[in-house]
Amino acid sequence: MHLFYTPDISGSQYELSEEESRHCVKVLRLGTDDIIHLIDGRGGFYKARIVSPDARRTILEIEEHLPDYGKREHYLHVAIAPTKNIERFEWFLEKATEIGIDEVTPLICDRSERREVKTGRLSKIITSAVKQSIKAYHPVLHEPVRFRDFIHLHSQEQKFIAHCMEGEKSPLNTRLKLKSSYIILIGPEGDFSPAELESALKEGFVPISLGTSRLRTETAGLEACFEVNFLNR
Amino acid sequence: MHLFYTPDISGSQYELSEEESRHCVKVLRLGTDDIIHLIDGRGGFYKARIVSPDARRTILEIEEHLPDYGKREHYLHVAIAPTKNIERFEWFLEKATEIGIDEVTPLICDRSERREVKTGRLSKIITSAVKQSIKAYHPVLHEPVRFRDFIHLHSQEQKFIAHCMEGEKSPLNTRLKLKSSYIILIGPEGDFSPAELESALKEGFVPISLGTSRLRTETAGLEACFEVNFLNR
Numbered sequence: 001m002h003l004f005y006t007p008d009i010s011g012s013q014y015e016l017s018e019e020e021s022r023h024c025v026k027v028l029r030l031g032t033d034d035i036i037h038l039i040d041g042r043g044g045f046y047k048a049r050i051v052s053p054d055a056r057r058t059i060l061e062i063e064e065h066l067p068d069y070g071k072r073e074h075y076l077h078v079a080i081a082p083t084k085n086i087e088r089f090e091w092f093l094e095k096a097t098e099i100g101i102d103e104v105t106p107l108i109c110d111r112s113e114r115r116e117v118k119t120g121r122l123s124k125i126i127t128s129a130v131k132q133s134i135k136a137y138h139p140v141l142h143e144p145v146r147f148r149d150f151i152h153l154h155s156q157e158q159k160f161i162a163h164c165m166e167g168e169k170s171p172l173n174t175r176l177k178l179k180s181s182y183i184i185l186i187g188p189e190g191d192f193s194p195a196e197l198e199s200a201l202k203e204g205f206v207p208i209s210l211g212t213s214r215l216r217t218e219t220a221g222l223e224a225c226f227e228v229n230f231l232n233r
Numbered sequence: 234m235h236l237f238y239t240p241d242i243s244g245s246q247y248e249l250s251e252e253e254s255r256h257c258v259k260v261l262r263l264g265t266d267d268i269i270h271l272i273d274g275r276g277g278f279y280k281a282r283i284v285s286p287d288a289r290r291t292i293l294e295i296e297e298h299l300p301d302y303g304k305r306e307h308y309l310h311v312a313i314a315p316t317k318n319i320e321r322f323e324w325f326l327e328k329a330t331e332i333g334i335d336e337v338t339p340l341i342c343d344r345s346e347r348r349e350v351k352t353g354r355l356s357k358i359i360t361s362a363v364k365q366s367i368k369a370y371h372p373v374l375h376e377p378v379r380f381r382d383f384i385h386l387h388s389q390e391q392k393f394i395a396h397c398m399e400g401e402k403s404p405l406n407t408r409l410k411l412k413s414s415y416i417i418l419i420g421p422e423g424d425f426s427p428a429e430l431e432s433a434l435k436e437g438f439v440p441i442s443l444g445t446s447r448l449r450t451e452t453a454g455l456e457a458c459f460e461v462n463f464l465n466r
Binding site: 134 | 331449459462466
């Protein structure tokens with residue numbers, strides 16, 4: 001299946017961008033009446049026929065439109081501290097997209113060694129994972145937000161903070177309400193600071209554990225995605 | 234915590250290798266009476282005191298020995314086709330070690346693009362993940378085995394094959410008996426061949442699915458580790 005990401009699609013015709021036209025005609029060698037598929041990143045899955053193949057502007061006729069393709073009954077937002085080694089964070093974004101995630105916010109914490117990320121490059125990684133795993137919904141990647149600001153900004157029903165400090169924690173699966181929306185906070189390599197944990201608890205975040213293994217930041221983030229999607233199957 | 238992997242440990246004293254002696258004395262700057270911890274990879278977790286710090290041969294006194302440290306009641310063997318891009322396979326080994334796995338066999342399949350791996354290098358990746366996640370059990374990495382040979386070699390109680398072809402498949406969690414031993418087969422980028430699937434079914438492997446998403450080989454392998462460990466918590 002030849003899949004293209006076309007967030008600006010509307011109506012019964014679509015013109016591929018110059019880059020995708022080249023890919024379509026020069027790389028895939030597709031021509032008139034060949035069928036390709038499109039996703040708009042908002043749940044729309046389209047079957048399209050090439051009416052005018054052109055290396056600069058290929059015109060498509062939309063033949064079929066499936067809305068809400070693969071729609072889930074839950075919503076997952078993970079706010080996670082970008083790792084010192086950005087490859088680990090990129091890996092998290094790719095795998096979380098495959099497993100299932102709706103929103104990602106890079107969280108800048110007291111102990112964050114990395115305080116900025118190039119969201120443009122990271123979005124490309126998400127997009128290729130979206131195409132590879134044939135998802136009609138494109139996860140939203142936000143610009144980095146400071147922890148202190150973020151904990152007041154969430155809009156999900158259930159909110160959790162995963163940390164490695166002592167104190168009362170419940171396994172995520174024992175607190176998760178199904179078919180709900182979730183925000184889960186994952187700290188940096190050095191964990192959240194006690195002050196951050198305290199302020200999150202004051203905001204009503206539920207402290208959780210993600211199993212008994214000591215997990216790296218990016219593995220903890222993926223474990224959270226896995227548990228949420230697995231339990232909501 | 235300073236953790237060293239010492240598979241050849243025995244008795245009440247231990248001499249660190251030259252490499253680890255250097256790391257201990259030159260890098261960590263540890264000296265007489267400093268405490269370090271050791272794991273033997275077979276469940277043994279040790280507390281040791283440095284009695285003779287030396288950049289070439291540091292001598293330790295074992296002060297405490299915890300056997301079966303973090304022992305699980307289940308056993309997981311994943312036989313998985315190494316990915317064309319070896320980094321994806323290395324990533325799988327690191328994450329599977331963090332999440333929990335006992336044995337890995339690189340599987341050479343009809344459609345495998347990669348037919349050999351450097352197990353020496355891959356074992357080092359597993360070892361550093363073992364130390365990072367403080368595991369006393371070191372997963373065993375086997376030399377690559379051809380699919381046809383492997384399906385006769387398994388010794389686990391429950392055996393599964395995850396594939397993307399049509400046909401009857403059960404979600405892994407619906408077939409999993411808890412506190413058992415499992416072998417799970419994960420195919421290459423192009424999936425198993427129909428002939429391979431058929432011969433596995435003849436051998437009594439149960440065809441399973443790992444959720445509804447289309448997962449890359451290394452993600453499918455990790456999803457299997459997630460599910461087995463999560464369900465056995």
